[in-house]
Amino acid sequence: MAKAQKVLVTVDGSDNAIRALKFALSATPPDSPLFVLYVQAPVPRSRVVSDALIREHYGRQEEAALKSARKFLTRTKANAKVEVCIGEPAPTILEYARKKKCTQIVMGNHGHGTLAGLFLGSVAMKVVQLSEIPVTLVK
Numbered sequence: 001m002a003k004a005q006k007v008l009v010t011v012d013g014s015d016n017a018i019r020a021l022k023f024a025l026s027a028t029p030p031d032s033p034l035f036v037l038y039v040q041a042p043v044p045r046s047r048v049v050s051d052a053l054i055r056e057h058y059g060r061q062e063e064a065a066l067k068s069a070r071k072f073l074t075r076t077k078a079n080a081k082v083e084v085c086i087g088e089p090a091p092t093i094l095e096y097a098r099k100k101k102c103t104q105i106v107m108g109n110h111g112h113g114t115l116a117g118l119f120l121g122s123v124a125m126k127v128v129q130l131s132e133i134p135v136t137l138v139k
Contacts, residue, residue, distance in 0.1 A: 004031075004032055004033070004103075005028055005029065005032040005033075005103050005104060006032065006033045006035070006100060006101055006102045006103050006104075007024050007028050007032060007033070007034050007035070007102065007103070007104050007105075007106060008035045008037060008093070008096065008097045008100065008102040008104070008105045008106070009021050009024045009034065009035070009036050009037070009080075009105075009106045009107070010036075010037050010038070010039065010089075010093055010105070010106075010107045010108075010123075011036055011037070011038050011065060011066065011069040011108075012038065012065050012108070013064050013065035013066070013067070013068060013069075014108055014110065015108075016108025016109060016110055016138065016139060017068075017069065017107075017108040018068050018069065018072055018108075019108060019138050019139070020106045020107055020108040020136075020137075020138040021036065021069055021072060021073075021106075022072070023106060023136070023138045024106040025076060025078055030079070033081070033100075034078060034079065034080040034081070035080070035081050035083065035096075035100055035102065036069055036073070036080050036081065036082045036083070037082075037083050037084075037085065037093065037096055038062060038065045038066055038069075038082075038083075038084050038085075039084075039085050039086070039087060039089045039092045039093060040061050040062060040065075040084060040085070040086045041086075041087075041088065041089060042086055042087060042088070062084050066082065066084070069082065070082065083096075089123040089126075090123050090126035090127050090130065091130075093105065093107075093123070093127055094127060094130055094131060097131070097133060102133060103133060103134075104133060104134045104135070104136065105127060105131060105133060105134070105135045105136070106135075106136045106138060107123075107124050107127060107135065107136070107137055107138070108124075108137075108138055108139075109122075109124050109137040109138065109139050110122065110124075124137055
């Protein structure tokens with residue numbers, strides 16, 4: 001018997017992230033667990049920034065990043081667990097995939113090109129380089 005797939009899809013509010021979500025849903029059996037993850041980069045602590053402002057910032061970022069993904073998941077009646085983590089994106093994505101025992105990661109690729117990717121050090125490139133499980137990039 002084949003091992004059940006556990007697919008992690010990362011979202012950030014971009015059109016490419018929604019395309020990655022659509023791809024993952026179309027390529028994954030309906031009974032396979034689907035995890036949808038948004039990673040919010042940490043806000044540096046400061047004496048002038050209150051905890052309330054930080055929570056408000058995270059709330060706005062999260063709402064913007066997940067709005068289209070939640071809408072798509074509701075429309076398609078997909079069985080997906082949506083979660084938010086705070087941390088550096090690439091290591092947080094990889095740690096989440098490890099903890100959930102995911103068998104694949106699907107991510108949208110912003111398509112900055114090879115040269116720009118080298119200088120920008122994109123999250124997708126870091127995940128591809130460091131992941132021990134297959135990573136699919138969707139343009």
